[in-house]
Amino acid sequence: MLIVDDLHAGYGASEVLVGTTLTVKPGAVVALIGANGAGKTTTMRAVSGMLRPSRGRVVLDGKDVQGLDASRIARLGLAHSPEGRKVFGPLSVEDNLLLGAYGRLPKFLGFKSGAQADLDRVYGLFPRLKDRAKQASGTLSGGEQQMLAIGRALMARPKVMLLDEPSMGLAPVIVQEVFRTIRRLKEEGITLLLVEQFAKSALEVADYAYVMERGRIAVEGTPEELGRNERVIAAYLG
């Protein structure tokens, strides 16, 4: 569903990614773990078009998308829930969700009825968002904003979802809730690439995992295989 091949990207003269290669199969949850600064977030940004890769390929559902505008790639079926959540603070919770489905809704009127089924689904997953539907999203707690960011990405009915550091800055009990949600989405058959600091929790939900070091994939395998790899245990699971 998503193939990343020999991806190079960076900021100005400094290259962060030096040949990242990974694959996300349909219906799989794939974890991308690694130390701070290894290039996990940069990989996400280069895949979704927030950052233009200098070399390499990104194939989404059989289509080359590297170098396209982020909005174009989003409309082709990739939903990237970015690091730091980036909800539209002044807009209401519901408007944030509706904008998640922007690509396939009528642009003037009647857009809400077109998205009602998806809204109901997201509200089913996160009942707290329904209670706060009319509230400005900037006033939500960090955990609620994370739920909103995930919900907003789901609204697009994406072919592949990228989820960057959903646990960042959240209380442990909220982090557990986030992972419960990811598990539930997995049961529904979502295709997901997950970047996480909490390597252990990420490996528990993942079907397959990549470990990044200094801009490229250092180790890959099933969570069981990584769990037996002494280097991975020492660096990330200890």
Next chain:
Amino acid sequence: MNPSIIGQMAVSGALMGLVYALIAYGFQLTYATSKSINFGQGELVMVSAFFSLTLTNLGLPYWLMVPGGLLFGALLGLVVERAGVRLALEQKSEGWILLSIILGLFFFSAAENIWGRDDRPFPTPISADPIHVFGVDVTRLELSVAVGVLAIMGLIELFKRRTLLGKAFEAVSADRDAAELMGISATRTVMLSYALSGAVAALAGILVSPITTVGPTMASALILKAFSVAVVAGLDSGFGVVLIGMALGALESLASFYLGSGWREAPGLTLLILALAVRPTGVFGKAVIRKV
């Protein structure tokens, strides 16, 4: 001082102040989506007014001329975005400042060559006879300015709140990168904001011309005051520009009546200097810290 004269002066000044507010609102529209403004906005007001005058002289009735003029203003806005703003923004440069000034100079010269240097009257079917409301005399012409300004601002605000495209406009204003991730093209949204801003400038020209006449320099004073209003009110409050615009218009009219017409520009400049010294983000503005 006669209170009824003060009231009279304040009301007709405040109605003119709504024109400053409308032009300032045009700055806010493009600033919201792109953090850029068209420094040649005054020339857009003037060229659109001339174009509308030509439409009128060609025999087009007023109510067809107005949409024609707005469309022309929107097109000019798109020209400014494409020729003056887009490349600079893509390279994260501040070149749009100089480029939009240069485009303004270009429009100015073009207008002088096409329409000449003379000020010309702008015919309108709306009567200039005074009517008596709440103890002051206002003309239907002055009231048409207020109605026109508030109607277009209301429509644009309604568009932003009630349509998905409008919400996308707000999303780009709030977080351009995140909006792109939703499939919203930031480039197109910036284009839309420049088109709206151009249409708003054209309407300002059409509304004010019957009162002030049309000429190549008609907008130079207007634009200075619109800047003052935008700076004093802040670049993100539509409500703020209306309030500050009306207040400035009223103050000007009182200053020129009581102190002499030479003092007309004093309140605007004083307000501008005070605002920059005391509250650079504007009375209604939000503080933005920009690292350079």
